[in-house]
Each structure stands twice: as structure tokens, then as C-alpha cells.
Amino acid sequence: MSGNGFTHFDDSGNAVMVDVSAKETTSRSATAKGEISVGAEVMAAVRDRTAAKGDVLGVARIAGISAAKRTAELIPLCHLLNFDKCAVDFSLDTDDVESNIIEARCTVKLSGKTGAEMEALTGVSVALLTVYDMCKAIDKTMVIGNIRLCEKSGGRSGHFVGKPN
């Protein structure tokens, strides 16, 4: 480590993949969440679609899971990790008619020497990008946000629970 808290740089300031050879293999899991805010028209269309085959969220779920598995190809200093499980879910905030929020949640479980949070965050991000792609012909002003780690267990740093919402 380079003295100022970063683990991804060596003493000369060069980027490195963190050495986890001395760490123990433990069961780990992480859950991340994120949102896309959409217009009323998109929200209605997505909601209608979820009952049909080939639905928006079904495609986005597969995209999110597939991307989570490939995190180490996308994030340069991430370790390749073999998953025990990966799930992507969505919930539609239908209470607040103004906001029209689609929330995505990704949980990754694995047995390894380093954590699963980047994988969960990547799964959420690509799932939301896929929702965007499928709805962009209707609305170009959608915004993706609030992507954060919600929970993480296993590993040396112990159990982490993010702030409520």
C-alpha cells in the first residue's frame, strides 16, 4: 500500500492489482442498488411489459448478470472471481407518481480472497444501462443514479451495511 490509503498503487505510485495471496478464501456476498428515473410514458410501458414475454426488465436482468460475471474484464484492477450466485431484481416505485423510479438490485455470492462489491455494482449499472437502451426511443431524458453498495459480508473488513436508502 502506498501510505495514503490506496491499495491499488505500489510505493512508486504505479497502479497494481492488490496482492491477495496471503488472504484466506472465505464466503462473501455483496448487494448493490441503483435507480433509473424515467418519464411517465416509459414507466407505463415498462410496467405493461413486465407481464409479457421479452419484457424490458427480463432483458436487463440477463444483461446485468452477464456483465457482473465479466467485471474483471471491465474494471482493470479487479480480480477474476468465480461466482456462487448472481441475481438481479427490479422494483418499481409506483407510490410517487412524479419520480417514476425503477430500482435495480444485484446480489453476488462467491467464495474467494476478495470481495464481491464491484461485481454487484457492475451488475446494477449494466442492468440500468440496458433499461435505458430499451426505452431511449421513448425518452432521452432518463437519468441513472444512486448506485451504491448496500451490504457486504465476508472478508477481513467484516459486515458493511450502507445507509438506509
Added chain:
Amino acid sequence: MSGNGFTHFDDSGNAVMVDVSAKETTSRSATAKGEISVGAEVMAAVRDRTAAKGDVLGVARIAGISAAKRTAELIPLCHLLNFDKCAVDFSLDTDDVESNIIEARCTVKLSGKTGAEMEALTGVSVALLTVYDMCKAIDKTMVIGNIRLCEKSGGRSGHFVGKPN
């Protein structure tokens, strides 16, 4: 198109890659932005790093460009597009000491039959995920957000400019 505004479903409701065979090849460009909010410690460390080799933002820039090029592998119904240019930039909002915002911006230019917005949005998302990865040993409460299309030109739908900030 399936009658309710979606272009990514056929009449039976099955997901399809949009048929662009009848569209003309035109010059297109798109710019997307997004942010990661970080703690004061991360902000100080990132700022210090940007003057050194192997810096956080330098790694994230390469990750963003590399991911933008591979958008069609990540987003299931995206067309593969050959870029003319791709750039990822960052700016640090140092005015607001509380917020500690790192903003990422990705611009993609290409000559093709369909737009560049998903590529720009993917570049921004993966760049921000990489910042997260490199800073997560310091701070696990970072939030990625405000990922949106800022500008898009070329193609049938004309020039789009997103809302200011």
C-alpha cells in the same frame, strides 16, 4: 415497432435488435456525463494522485474508453459500432467542499446507422465504477449517479441537448 413506442420488441413482444438496414450511414456523436460523490479523504487522495503517474483518473479513463468500445457486448440489443473517436474526461468540483463530486464525461464519435449514446453512457458508467474500485478501501459509502445523455447529433432524430446539469 410494437405500437407502444418500444423499438426493441417485435409485434409479438419479442426482444429484437432494431433493423437499421434502411437507415443511412451518417456522422454521429454523443456526450454523456455522470458523477461519483466521495468523502473528503477520497477527494484529497484523488486530487493528489492526478499529478502522479498511475493516477486514479488515468486508470478510470482507460477503463471507460475500453468499455465504450465493447458496449455491444454488454447491452444485448445494441449494434456493434466502429468508433471514429472516444474520449473520457473528469472534472473535480472543488467549490462545494461538502459534496466532493468527481464528474466524468464521455464523448463518442462514429459513422454509422445508429446513434452513439449507449456507448457514451457505458463509457461514463465504467469510468465511474473504476474510480469506485480504486477508492473503495478508503470509503465504502460512495454513490454513483446523475448518469445522463447531454448531447447527441447525427441521425434521424436530430440534435438533442439535455437539460443544463
Added chain:
Amino acid sequence: MSGNGFTHFDDSGNAVMVDVSAKETTSRSATAKGEISVGAEVMAAVRDRTAAKGDVLGVARIAGISAAKRTAELIPLCHLLNFDKCAVDFSLDTDDVESNIIEARCTVKLSGKTGAEMEALTGVSVALLTVYDMCKAIDKTMVIGNIRLCEKSGGRSGHFVGKPN
């Protein structure tokens, strides 16, 4: 070409990617089909699923489209081609109660110097492998077969139509 009909070998018998530099860019399309024969239990489950979100065939469709786009990574001497369109569809042969056949069909359209048949065949193959994967906990005796080119147009070799069924 090496004298015995192969285009993928040079005069010394070495494998090469065919030189298409002298060929014209034309609109091309290809359709391939294939089948998976499944037990009655799988057929009933798949049929039930197709009305629900996250259905077997919806996942397989996305897998087939994604794989078709990556054909040039899988088939060593294939040219990378940018698609205009890709669609994967399924039909269930419910007449013949014994056979329990799920048929997959993949159509690829592109503008290029070489054909789209390998892409369509790859899309069908991976779609059927994905159906297999999702049903294998129920039945390990499924068989994938009858994968063939049904139609191909554009390019020097003219319009090809496969034998009926």
C-alpha cells in the same frame, strides 16, 4: 483458394481468413434454424414459462442475439461483421406429442462484403444451448439438432433456399 474447393486455406494448406477486399459491400441476410427435443415435463414447463416474465425462451433469445454478434470471436476464420438487425424466435411443435420439439430461428441482416450465415447459425446454436442449460435440472436427455441454413440472400453466390424443413 487451394484447388480443392476450400476457401479457408492458402496454396500451402495454411488456414487463412478469406480475402474479401475485392468484394463489394452489399446488403445480406441469412436465416438459420435448429431444434431441441425435450421431454414432456420440460415442454410443459417451458410452455408455462413463456407467459411469465423471466421465461426460458426470453433468456435464450437474448443469449442467441448476443452470441450471434460475437461470432467472429468464436469461429476463428470468420470476419467481424456489424449487424443491421438480429432476431431470434422460437416455435413449439405442439402437434406431435411424442417429439416435443422447440424450434429456434435466427435471422441476421447486415451490409458487408461477406455473408451472414455463420452468424445466424451461431445465434441458433447458442439459443438452443441456453434452453438446454435452463432445463437440464429436469431432463438430461435433451438433444439439439437439425441446425441448418434456411435462406441466404445478397452476395456473389445469389439467393440460397434450403430444403423444406
Added chain:
Amino acid sequence: MSGNGFTHFDDSGNAVMVDVSAKETTSRSATAKGEISVGAEVMAAVRDRTAAKGDVLGVARIAGISAAKRTAELIPLCHLLNFDKCAVDFSLDTDDVESNIIEARCTVKLSGKTGAEMEALTGVSVALLTVYDMCKAIDKTMVIGNIRLCEKSGGRSGHFVGKPN
């Protein structure tokens, strides 16, 4: 599991990667087979080629092994698995002059929490697609089929042996 035998859906019917965290790591192996039926001209050419460098089956073997390793990228809900071994072999049925069958066989061995059958089936499929690609200038009526699991050992479900041929 969702009550009707599928392991790839949760209780709400959403596609998930099966949770194998509670399973033990065991030695596993799987063998799959498949065929491509070709015309007499292709068969003669392939047979001649197998004695020369750069032969059709040599290229297809490498394609099959390479694809088997990447199964988790192709089949959305497959777990990434690190192989202990992968082999692809071919045999030419020269007895039946009419059928002109090239048979491909792929065996995968690994140590993991879940089986190797999708990897073996993917290896066979891509090997056969590669044979198709290399011979399609001679014959466009080839058919790929009879892709099935022949044997599988290790793991909770015990030893599986497919029907003879």
C-alpha cells in the same frame, strides 16, 4: 427453486444464476457429442485435409476448446468454471457412404461446485460450427445435429450415462 423443477428461476419467476454456495467442490467431468452431416465432396476434402497442416479439424478443435472455456460468457446463467482439462476429438463415419457424418466429442474436467456439461456441449457446438464455416463454400446444405450429453460424473446428481448413440 421455483416449484416446477426449474433451478434457474426464483420464486417470483425471475431468472437467476443458481446458488451453489452450499455445494461442495468436487471433481467433475462431462462428455458431449454431436455431428455434422456433409456431402461427399466435403467429406473427401476434410479427410484429405486431416493429413495436412492447417487441417479443417485441427482448426475446429482449437475453436471448440476456446469456446468451451468461454461458456459462461455465452450462456447467461452458467457459472464461470476453471477447467482442469478440455479435449475435442473427431471421428469420421466412413462406413456409411451415404451419411457422411463427422462426429465431434468434447470432454471437460474441472474441480468445482457445479457440473461441466454445458461446457462440453458448447465445445461440441462451436467445433461443429467451425467445420461448417470452413466447408460452406463447397456445400450449403450441411446439417448439425445429435448434440447431446453422453456422460457426466461428479456432483450431487451422480453418474449419468446417455443412451447409446
Added chain:
Amino acid sequence: MSGNGFTHFDDSGNAVMVDVSAKETTSRSATAKGEISVGAEVMAAVRDRTAAKGDVLGVARIAGISAAKRTAELIPLCHLLNFDKCAVDFSLDTDDVESNIIEARCTVKLSGKTGAEMEALTGVSVALLTVYDMCKAIDKTMVIGNIRLCEKSGGRSGHFVGKPN
């Protein structure tokens, strides 16, 4: 361009993919070469193998072609290019008994806005790495070298011919 000859940095010193949007699409080709020096035992084994199926150089040829096609995934600021042709060849310097040199040559042809030299160099490099991999059980002191651009045509910078050998 940033004033000191680099095209891959903007005025602020940030890495960018070069903007080729104003360049014309032209036919381009590039040839690169490289070598691996091996011990006498490896040389004898490789030479024997080249007459048999599954030979060392046949596998390395496929690896080189496959890698050349994926150059844009490996070299961060390379543009994705669709090849017209790619060939990898080898020659064995059998005159100089001491040196035991296996030379690899990769030629890439394409129609695009930017050159093919990185693709040819990548094809040579991965072909030689594959030879290394297949022979390393016999000899761990092999050295890969002399990887250079031999010829390049098309594009603004005109015809380039490297120094003899």
C-alpha cells in the same frame, strides 16, 4: 495532438482515441514479423509436428488470427476495425543450426480510416506466445523478439517499408 508528436493525448495530456472522423476510408494493409528463438530439441519437435495434424504452428496460426481480430480489446486506444483478410505464416530458419529461429509473419488487410499495423503486430505477438506455450514443457529459455512492422500501405502516411530483416 498535444504538441510533442503524440496523437494519443489531448492538449491537457489525457489519453484519447485519435479522432479519425475526418479521414477517408481507404484500403489498407500491414505486415509485421517477429521471431522466437528455441532450443534444438524444440526445433526438432516443431519441425516434426508440422507434418502432423494438430501441429504447433497450426494452433499458433489460429491463435494469431483470432487475437489480431481482437486488437481493439487489447490495446486501449486502438479503433475497432473490420478485416478484409488476415493471414499468419511461419518459416523455420534451418540454415543456422545454432539460432533455431521460428519466424512468424502476419498480414492484415482492411478498408478503414486508420491503419492495420497494430493488428498485424498483435497477430504476430500472440502467435509467438502460443508457440511458447506449446513448447514450454521442453524449454523454458525461449526468447520472443524482433517484432516489428515490415510494410504498411494505404492511408495518409503512404507506403512504409521497414529495414531489411
Added chain:
Amino acid sequence: MSGNGFTHFDDSGNAVMVDVSAKETTSRSATAKGEISVGAEVMAAVRDRTAAKGDVLGVARIAGISAAKRTAELIPLCHLLNFDKCAVDFSLDTDDVESNIIEARCTVKLSGKTGAEMEALTGVSVALLTVYDMCKAIDKTMVIGNIRLCEKSGGRSGHFVGKPN
């Protein structure tokens, strides 16, 4: 093994991925080195850049690490391995004004059944190709060479140390 020292061919001469199922999982590490010889103008520009953000060697470092992780996709018969660590470093030989050598060094650590040397060699190769890409607008006569294994430990074959320089 096929009798003449190759481990990557079976008894029939067919290429196979070596069976490591009977080998023990051990800690392994490998270091490889390689060089690129550049002109005086490139050397001056690279040296100036290393103090700035977005530097040549910073980009090449990320490319090398990313490629090392993907070795099993590039080298057909390599096993997929999960890294414990990967680092790429550079040193500039500034003593010999004539040679203008940039040396790259890649170290890979992992826990597995087979070695890390191909991964280290791939990391070095792609790092040097990236340096080439970023400097080729200035100099087309650069040569990449002297890529070799320097040290390897762990595994049955014991500790290997390459010849000095």
C-alpha cells in the same frame, strides 16, 4: 504426453489442454520481461510523459494487466487462472543513449494447479504493444524483443531462474 516432450498433444497428435486434475493447488508466481527499442524522439517524449497524467507507460501498464488476466482467451490451450496479484512495471535504460530501451516487467501471483508464466509473458507483450501504439505516430521503426521468462516458482518443476538479462 505424446512421447516427444510435448504436453499439449495427445497420443494421436491432437492438441489438448493439459490435464491438471491430479496436480495440487499451490502458490505460484512468475515474472517475465521484454523490451521495446525506440528512437531518441520517442524516448524523450515517453520520459517527459511519465511525470504527467495520462502518461504512455500508465496506459500500457493497464493494458498489460488487463491482457494478462485474459491470457486464457488468447492462448488456446491455456487454463483459466484466477490471479492473486498482477503488476506491470517499466524501466528506462537511460545510460545507453544509442539503444533507447524501454523495459517492461510483469509479475503474476496465483494459487492454482498450473503455472503463471504465460500470463506474465502475455502481460509484458501487450504492455509493449501498447507503448508501440501510442508512439507509432512518431516512429515506425520500433522493435519489440527480448521477451522471456525471468523467474518462476511453485509447482512441480520447482524454481526456475532465467539467464541474467
